[in-house]
Amino acid sequence: MLQIDDKKNRTHSRVPSDAKEFHETTKRDALRHLERELERLIETAPVDKKDAFREEMDSFAKLFGRFLQEDGPSVAWNRIEKLPPGAVKDYSSLKTPTNNEHIRSMLNKLVVVKLNGGLGTSMGCHGPKSVIPVRNDLTFLDLTVQQIESLNKTYNANVPLVLMNSFNTDEDTEKIVRKYKGFQVNIYSFNQSGFPRISRDSLLPVARKYEIDDNIEAWYPPGHGDFYESFQKSGLLKQFINEGREYLFLSNIDNLGATIDLGILNRLLGETDGVCHEFVMEVTDKTRADVKGGTLIQYENKLRLLEIAQVPNEHVDEFKSVKTFKFFNTNNIWAKLDAIDRVLNEGSMNMEIIVNNKTLDKGLRVIQLETAVGAAMKCFENAIGINVPRSRFLPVKKTSDLLLVMSNLYSLKAGSLVMSPQRMFPTTPLVKLGDNHFSKVKEFLGRFANIPDIIELDHLTVSGDVTFGRGVSLRGTVIIIANHGDRIDIPPGAILENKIVSGNLRILDH
Numbered sequence: 106m107l108q109i110d111d112k113k114n115r116t117h118s119r120v121p122s123d124a125k126e127f128h129e130t131t132k133r134d135a136l137r138h139l140e141r142e143l144e145r146l147i148e149t150a151p152v153d154k155k156d157a158f159r160e161e162m163d164s165f166a167k168l169f170g171r172f173l174q175e176d177g178p179s180v181a182w183n184r185i186e187k188l189p190p191g192a193v194k195d196y197s198s199l200k201t202p203t204n205n206e207h208i209r210s211m212l213n214k215l216v217v218v219k220l221n222g223g224l225g226t227s228m229g230c231h232g233p234k235s236v237i238p239v240r241n242d243l244t245f246l247d248l249t250v251q252q253i254e255s256l257n258k259t260y261n262a263n264v265p266l267v268l269m270n271s272f273n274t275d276e277d278t279e280k281i282v283r284k285y286k287g288f289q290v291n292i293y294s295f296n297q298s299g300f301p302r303i304s305r306d307s308l309l310p311v312a313r314k315y316e317i318d319d320n321i322e323a324w325y326p327p328g329h330g331d332f333y334e335s336f337q338k339s340g341l342l343k344q345f346i347n348e349g350r351e352y353l354f355l356s357n358i359d360n361l362g363a364t365i366d367l368g369i370l371n372r373l374l375g376e377t378d379g380v381c382h383e384f385v386m387e388v389t390d391k392t393r394a395d396v397k398g399g400t401l402i403q404y405e406n407k408l409r410l411l412e413i414a415q416v417p418n419e420h421v422d423e424f425k426s427v428k429t430f431k432f433f434n435t436n437n438i439w440a441k442l443d444a445i446d447r448v449l450n451e452g453s454m455n456m457e458i459i460v461n462n463k464t465l466d467k468g469l470r471v472i473q474l475e476t477a478v479g480a481a482m483k484c485f486e487n488a489i490g491i492n493v494p495r496s497r498f499l500p501v502k503k504t505s506d507l508l509l510v511m512s513n514l515y516s517l518k519a520g521s522l523v524m525s526p527q528r529m530f531p532t533t534p535l536v537k538l539g540d541n542h543f544s545k546v547k548e549f550l551g552r553f554a555n556i557p558d559i560i561e562l563d564h565l566t567v568s569g570d571v572t573f574g575r576g577v578s579l580r581g582t583v584i585i586i587a588n589h590g591d592r593i594d595i596p597p598g599a600i601l602e603n604k605i606v607s608g609n610l611r612i613l614d615h
Contacts (some may be wrong), residue, residue, distance in 0.1 A: 330476025
């Protein structure tokens with residue numbers, strides 16, 4: 106006869122709570138061990154740097170504690186609501202002011218912030234990405250300074266430029282900024298945090314001492330969501346509020362479309378709808394090229410940013426759908442300065458943690474905990490999106506983007522790129538350049554005698570060992586593929602329209 110062991114059964118019924126208790130204990134242990142290691146790390150800091158370093162490590166410990174507590178996706182998919190009417194304003198509904206005095210008064214309430222923490226290594230360049238020449242030998246930073254100076258001169262205004270550097274870019278940027286001394290722009294900079302990378306196996310910091318330069322691989326800048334806290338710690342937030350400034354406009358330094366927009370500024374400071382919008386995210390229509398970009402959702406009665414990393418695996422295809430989620434985040438953000446101060450002081454700044462897994466050169470697997478600046482949207486009152494034209498999103502991440510901004514598709518006007526009126530469509534061509542021969546800026550430039558005419562280009566794919574002579578025109582869809590061991594030289598003055606050029610230079614109609 107089957108015997109039932111009551112005692113055994115009772116033990117089994119407690120398994121779920123035992124498992125939960127075990128997880129809670131291991132989490133508490135992990136946090137305790139981490140805090141002990143951070144304390145050792147703080148002891149290695151020079152006396153005059155110790156307090157600031159402790160504050161930074163406390164911020165990191167808080168982030169790590171949150172990482173341990175978070176279980177599963179931060180968004181329950183079935184609780185995502187439809188965007189309410191008016192959540193995303195149409196750019197065409199904005200009015201651009203014409204009264205110079207009114208514009209000057211608005212500009213004097215604005216601060217421009219550029220995220221300048223990235224290096225140009227992915228494009229084969231040394232030093233900050235912001236110093237890569239992108240047009241007429243002018244760098245991202247040159248163009249930014251020109252744009253702001255042009256507005257300051259035109260309206261006799263005083264818009265300051267603030268650069269958020271990382272430990273990777275700080276020293277080089279400080280040297281470069283000196284050349285703008287004679288310009289009519291006040292330039293400030295501050296450093297975002299430097300956090301220790303965590304071993305994926307032990308959950309302990311890889312870093313052993315304070316000096317980042319001695320072991321740069323052990324440290325990382327924790328994403329642009331770190332902006333708010335670092336900005337406040339730098340003292341600049343308070344300084345600008347005391348000067349009577351009200352809003353900041355923040356964007357990536359490599360987005361050449363992110364210029365000061367008087368229509369948006371007027372919506373915030375001039376012709377408001379009777380509501381104080383503490384946070385505005387510029388979004389633009391999603392295309393097939395942007396399916397992985399963050400989007401806007403309504404969740405728990407708040408507008409918020411949804412990133413692909415937060416999406417449960419079974420819903421990734423839905424997230425990428427252009428029909429379901431029409432917009433994506435350009436990372437052009439407008440935020441009210443005193444609201445940032447209030448949210449930070451209340452301790453209610455809460456951004457989803459992005460877990461970035463990396464493997465270092467010696468095979469050590471590490472975790473970086475990061476946050477995104479747009480994820481703070483849900484912490485502010487009356488946040489809205491503005492659906493801006495594609496021209497306000499012109500990032501240069503690869504040499505294929507560089508080809509577009511260097512071409513006759515654009516002209517340069519007071520530091521801003523303006524699309525040629527000869528272009529029939531407002532969209533930019535889709536350009537794909539092979540990684541092996543075009544990914545590094547120096548090699549890319551060496552393959553073009555000058556940048557082809559692409560006013561009428563829709564799509565370009567280039568793969569393999571291909572060079573372009575002077576005065577080439579590309580129109581419609583052009584595909585050029587040099588097979589391994591072959592080389593294709595497009596002759597000077599060639600006009601390629603809807604052509605496929607293959608390994609032995611056969612030219613076919615597309």
